[in-house]
Amino acid sequence: MALIIRSKNNPDYRKRLLERLGVLTSPMKRHGIVVHASSVGEVIALKAYINGILNQYPNIPVTLTTFTPTGSAQVQKLFGVRVQHCYLPLDVWPCTWLFLRQLQPRVLVLMETEIWPNLIAQCANRGIPMQLINGRLSDKSMKSYQKLSWLISASLQKFSEIWTQSSENQSNFLALGANTSTTNISGNLKFDIQLTDDVNNKIAALNDSLHSSHPIWLVASTHEGDETLVLDSFKELKKLQPSLLMMLVPRHPERFEQVHRLCIEHGFAVAKRSNEDSVTDTTDIWLIDTLGELLACCGIADIVTMGGSFSAIGGHNPLEPALFKKPVIVGPNMKNFSFINQQMLNHHAIIQLDSAINTPMSAQLTQAVNLLLNDKDKQQLLGAAAYKVVQMNQGASQKTVDALDKFLS
Structure with missing residues (x-):
């Protein structure tokens, strides 16, 4: 429903609908790293990180997913054919099952507050390691998440690692149920911008x-x-x-x-x-x-x-x-x-x-x-x-x- 509403102002939301359902319409390499960046700002913030992965692991395919058309366009601008790209599917069982079945990732990396309970649960069931990077959880967001703590806590505990922007964010993730032993501070990826x-x-x-x-x-x-x-x-x-x-x-x-x-x-x-x-x-x-x-x-x-x-x-x-x-x-x-x-x-x-x-x-x-x-x-x-x-x-x-x-x- 949200996609239909958004498509009234931006017709690009009506395109590539099969990807929204988890069907990859072009051949993609399996057994790589899947990194999700919701929209433009997140893609830009990941630039140094993605370039670092490509340099450090040149033989492992990288799939960078987004949820918005503008984010998709930004992926093409920044990385071209150096990464694979598709939309992240809707977080419902058949769609995420198809998505994971086709890509079979070695690692799934989510960003900031991108917590997708169904996708996370399926990765955990398949034994796919998961990281949440650049973790951000403000005091105000905490109030919303606490209403769904039964769902969010279970999801956070399935991550292999959570890397947060600051000690304040780390404390908020821990308060929501993240594991103490795997929740660390990395700093903020958004500081790593460079002139090119x-x-x-x-x-x-x-x-x-x-x-x-x-x-x-x-x-x-x-x-x-x-x-x-x-x-x-x-x-x-x-x-x-x-x-x-x-x-x-x-x-x-x-x-x-x-x-x-x-x-x-x-x-x-x-x-x-x-x-x-x-x-x-x-x-x-x-x-x-x-x-x-x-x-x-x-x-x-x-x-x-x-x-x-x-x-x-x-x-x-x-x-x-x-x-x-x-x-x-x-x-x-x-x-x-x-x-x-x-x-x-x-x-x-x-x-x-x-x-x-x-x-x-x-x-x-x-x-x-x-x-x-x-x-x-x-x-x-x-x-x-x-x-x-x-x-x-x-x-x-x-x-x-x-x-x-x-x-x-």
Whole structure:
């Protein structure tokens, strides 16, 4: 039912339905490593980990599954034919039985809070080792899982190993019933981001479309409601900073046209990346309505605001702009990245707006962006501190790759 609802906005959910039922429509190698990454963000976070597996175990096939079409597209962009790819089937017995029967994996690796009870039970029955990596379980999520503790605890105890992002996450998994002896801390895979030739080439391509000397404010991974807030803020900022250019990157492709219309309705001159429009001195907003260019956008921005942090969504990864030493502004809700966000706050490496004060959120955002635009030193200090946080926390990917050896040797 959920897939049918999603397909109304994104027809790609209607494609490859046999895979959703566990039927692999193309030949795939068996007896490999199956790694599941739900969507785009998880695929990107796994980049260093998957590359590490491919380098360390070159003769073992790797199957990287996703659940969303955008995640599927990201797999193709990042890894091409170096990995096998299909959708993870629905978590019902016939579908998961077919899936496992066809692939017969040596190891199944799930990520963060991807707990699929039926799939886990079947792997346990078949004697397939399982890891949960980059484990994340917030205090708020705990309340939901505790209502199903009879099911979740049984699933967690079937994992051969659980590797968590932090001691807080480890404590939450243990409280839900995970085994003390097999639940460890690895750190967060999302810190292990790197600049590649592909990213640098995309930065060069973006710069080729810039025919102006605008200061650039990047608003990344926006959701419904975010755009209205930032457009209201942008309207005020243009009075203070007339040459300011906003780069706007909606999170979901099916919303590109809706966001474009909204920008026009607010009276702004918009250039669309998909049309290869040039950005001139008369352009107000550069709408990045393409896939796979967000990291490169961080490379050319002066200031970055992460979407999804102004609502119940819970924010998106602030480490991508941090990799480029860019100052980052986020809204009050960063629950999806609470550990990373707290690390950055502790090191004075991020600006977080406050829902508890009386000033409207759009006005707070205007004030924060304007302050940074007028203070280059503060931009550099924030960016340098953010980059330091990235460097301090790297290494989880290789540690997690090494943990596979006991199951593959």
